[in-house]
Amino acid sequence: MGYSIIQKDFYRESGKYLSHFQILKKCFSPNLHYIYLFRKTQKHYQKPIIGIFYKLVLRHYQIKYGFQIYPETQIGEGFYLGHWGQLVINPKTKIGKNCNIAQGVTIAQANRGKNEGVPVIGNEVWIGPNAVIVGNITIGNNVLIAPNAYVNMDVPDNSLAIGNPAVITPKANATDNYINNKI
Incomplete structure (x- = not known):
C-alpha cells in the first residue's frame, strides 16, 4: 500500500501509519496541525480556488503558531517538528x-x-x-x-x-x- 506524505510525516510521531481520521484527531497538537496544513497547501498550491484557500489558512496558522515555513519549501517525507513556536x-x-x-x-x-x-x-x-x-x-x-x-x-x-x-x-x-x- 502506498502511503501519503502526510501519513509518512505523522508516522514519525506515532510509529504507526494512521488513517485520515486518526490524523485529524492528532491535529490538536500545533506542530502536527501545522505539518498537516503545510502538506495540504503544498498539494493544492497551483490550484486556483482550493490553493488560495489553503494558502490563506496556512498563513493564519503561521502567525498563530510561529512557524514561518512556506509551501514553496522543499521538505522530504517524514518531516517532524518536535515542538512548536x-x-x-x-x-x-x-x-x-x-x-x-x-x-x-x-x-x-x-x-x-x-x-x-x-x-x-x-x-x-x-x-x-x-x-x-x-x-x-x-x-x-x-x-x-x-x-x-x-x-x-x-x-x-x-x-x-x-x-x-x-x-x-x-x-x-x-x-x-x-x-x-x-x-
Missing part, C-alpha cells in the same frame, strides 16, 4: 527526509559573502533548539546540529555540529536515538 525556514531551502527541527531554529539565506544563498539539508538531520543554519551550505546525511549552534559552513555526512561558530566532529551514529520512527 518561533521557527523560520527560507522558502528556497531544501530539506531531505526524516528530519527533525526543534523550536527557535532559523534556516536562512546569506545575502552577501562567499556563502551567499540558502542551505541544502540532507536526510536524517536533527536540528536542536535555537540553532542557526545560514548561507549556501550543504548539511550532509546523518548530522546532528546541537542546540544553539551557529552553522555557516558545509557539514559532511555522519557529523556533529556544536557551538558558535560550529565545530564539526565526525560521528558515525550522530543521530541514533534522536530520530525515531524513520520511514
Whole structure:
C-alpha cells in the first residue's frame, strides 16, 4: 500500500501509519496541525480556488503558531517538528527526509559573502533548539546540529555540529536515538 506524505510525516510521531481520521484527531497538537496544513497547501498550491484557500489558512496558522515555513519549501517525507513556536525556514531551502527541527531554529539565506544563498539539508538531520543554519551550505546525511549552534559552513555526512561558530566532529551514529520512527 502506498502511503501519503502526510501519513509518512505523522508516522514519525506515532510509529504507526494512521488513517485520515486518526490524523485529524492528532491535529490538536500545533506542530502536527501545522505539518498537516503545510502538506495540504503544498498539494493544492497551483490550484486556483482550493490553493488560495489553503494558502490563506496556512498563513493564519503561521502567525498563530510561529512557524514561518512556506509551501514553496522543499521538505522530504517524514518531516517532524518536535515542538512548536518561533521557527523560520527560507522558502528556497531544501530539506531531505526524516528530519527533525526543534523550536527557535532559523534556516536562512546569506545575502552577501562567499556563502551567499540558502542551505541544502540532507536526510536524517536533527536540528536542536535555537540553532542557526545560514548561507549556501550543504548539511550532509546523518548530522546532528546541537542546540544553539551557529552553522555557516558545509557539514559532511555522519557529523556533529556544536557551538558558535560550529565545530564539526565526525560521528558515525550522530543521530541514533534522536530520530525515531524513520520511514
